[in-house]
Amino acid sequence: MARQVSEMAFPVRVTQGAKRAYQIGKDWYAQTLKYGEEGKHVAWCMAGISPELLYLFDIAGAWPENFGATCAAYQVAINFIEQAEADGYASELCSYERNMLGYTIEYLRAGGVIPGSAPRGGLPKPTMLLTCGLICDPRIKGFQALARFWDVPMFSLDTPNPTYTTEINDPRVKKYYVEHWVNELKRLVEFLEKVTGKRYDEARLQQIMADSLETSRLIYEIAEMRKHVPSVFCSEDYFGYIHLQLFMLGQPQVLEHFRLLRDEVKERVEKNMAVVPDEKYRICTMGIPPWYCLGVFNYMESLGIAPAMDQVYYIGKPPSEVDLSNPLQAMAEKAWHKITQTLSYEGIEICPEPFTIPDNPGAWPVGQMKEWLDSYSLTGIVQFFTRSCRAVSFGQAHMRQEMSKLGVPVLVLEIDMADPRTWSDPVIKSQLNAFRDVMESAKRR
């Protein structure tokens, strides 16, 4: 049963692309269910696993991060979260993982029947579990917990990212990092070959990777166009397509979607089509948004605040040239490019592991934010401080310290990404109202 916690639960989006992204998401779930019904492979996996490889092996990917966000958006995550907690999982553990664990418990308790409250028909049972050691501890630990319930083949990809003391300019260091990543990707390929019985098709992966890179470039173009004043593309639309960027890269319909979206945003820029008619303030958000309440962006807009940029999931500038002759090597090289590019920004010191092989940074450096203040004409920052996601919320306090030196207003909203129990409309609204006043005062100064 849905338990809606906010009158701002459902966002109003402006682009045609948002409707298309929503439909692709729905079709994706339907296809995953169909794979389950037809006895094809369904992998439950965490971000950090390459969606391109899943697509290559014709595996339907079901991602706790996405399912947690979807359950939250449909206002039902709380049912599964409470189920997991009743089974002993602490309330401060990742709410995506709690949602997945609770869903699993209900599914199995019903004798292998998808819970009626599950959105979009729910997820079929997995035929394999794939995780990784990137970004946060819950990736491995949450999947070890899932292993209590599912007796299926499991795999963990180990691709540690350089820290800020790693000698990234020493070619010997690059060699052993990239070699290890490639070895791990090869291990994953061997695992997928064994479980699916399919052969690794390098030529096809080259094409998938080419599409993936092209998609990344389009996403970056869209991010660049968000610099336009007034804002023509805001956070409610950005978070409306994020499942395509994080979990479906490499698929032709996703590439086509971003081509069309890029064109649409470009047209909005050319025609100066503002999302907020009377835009007075421009903010960048940090952290994972409250998926059960994305209408909060519309509320900001009603105050004259354009959510002009979002730090989380920012893709960075993809490399212009990538040698795809060895696509696994290309994946590793692409990740190395991103890391070395970003490590060069001042401020990376506090977020040593914001990088992953797919484009999913978990945190962002202060130096980059300082640059965005100018390039995106920002008047403030809104931080989503998500209690159950330590990996992404970390660094926000340091960012506030650094921003206060510049006199940049920062608002902290203490929430969670999928667990709505701490949300309160009056509190959030009053914080945003006051923040608008703070930004106004800062502007006058």
Added chain:
Amino acid sequence: MVVASKGLVRAEEVYHNRSQRARELKRAGKRIIGYLCYFAPPELITAAGLVPYRITGNLYDPVTRADAYFESIMCPYVRNCFDQALKGAGEFLDGFVVSHTCDSILRVSGLWAYYNHPLYTRVVNVPHNLSQSSLQFFKNELIFFKESLEGFAGSQISTQNLREVIRLYNENRALVRGLYDLRKQDPPPMSGAEMMRLLVAGSCLPAAEFNTLLREVTQEVKGRSPGPERKPRILVYGSIMDFDAFIKLIEDSGAHVVVDDVCIGTRVYAHDVPDTPDPFDGLVKCYLEDFVCPRTGRGWDNARFDYIKEYIRDFKVNGVVFYALNFCDPHKFDIPSLKDYLAQDGIPILYIEDDYTLANLEAIKTRVQAFVEMLG
């Protein structure tokens, strides 16, 4: 150096004044490297002619300054250590070494360097798997850690020197295991709180001095007459603890804590660094393969907990107390699985959560007393 006391008295003195010896060595011209967590081998620091010093928190000093920089949802232990550093507790440290153990440990590394300005900082990356490639990666990380230490120390670490240092540390391990073995007796001749104080003290001393201390303590404990009456025998499992308060609370409630599965406990001392042709292979084996921190993916099924049942059998344990710090993902995700696993054998379990303050001491005490009573 004036060392008037010996054995357990000396251990207690060091435990209560942890940095004293490091400060003496600093005054004598040594450079001190503080380290958090245990994946970056202190052997390498010692072999570089530097003095490793395990950074600990202060259970009795609440976090006041770290809040401004380090989120409240991160590990309370790491927050406390960072808070102590902000308050100047580590001003004698020349360098800071941290490893990618868990989210909190990894992420505090940059904050530490940014706000405390050590002369030397190193983050040692640690893989999450035990695949051949992961082991090789960790070996490379240790080799570059060595290079970086050599650069700071201004001296080379020879293979021969490293072997000698490893032998020194293995002696620590063997002597500690010897003391654990003595605690298999019923009643045990040494309390869990004494052991905790000794191991914390040892982590603040140079390895050679810890060996001397361990030999003294072993002699002292072996010379004790049979201990107090038999009581329920407890294994403590869980997040890091570096004060004896929780162990003491259990023992004051009428039980013996005879063994543990915590850091600054069996996890550090259970396995030697094996003697391998390339000493870095031995370090990888000890510090990644054999070190049973739950942050490493050591398999998916409950076989990853088998060693705990071995402790339960070998130490004739009657009950297990889980101690989990808030926001400790590596332990807290494991709790339901481990409960299942131990429940199969009917092993009684008590689960305590804490925020590294033991602030709700009375409530914890009541639960522990009831548990001990049930076992009795």
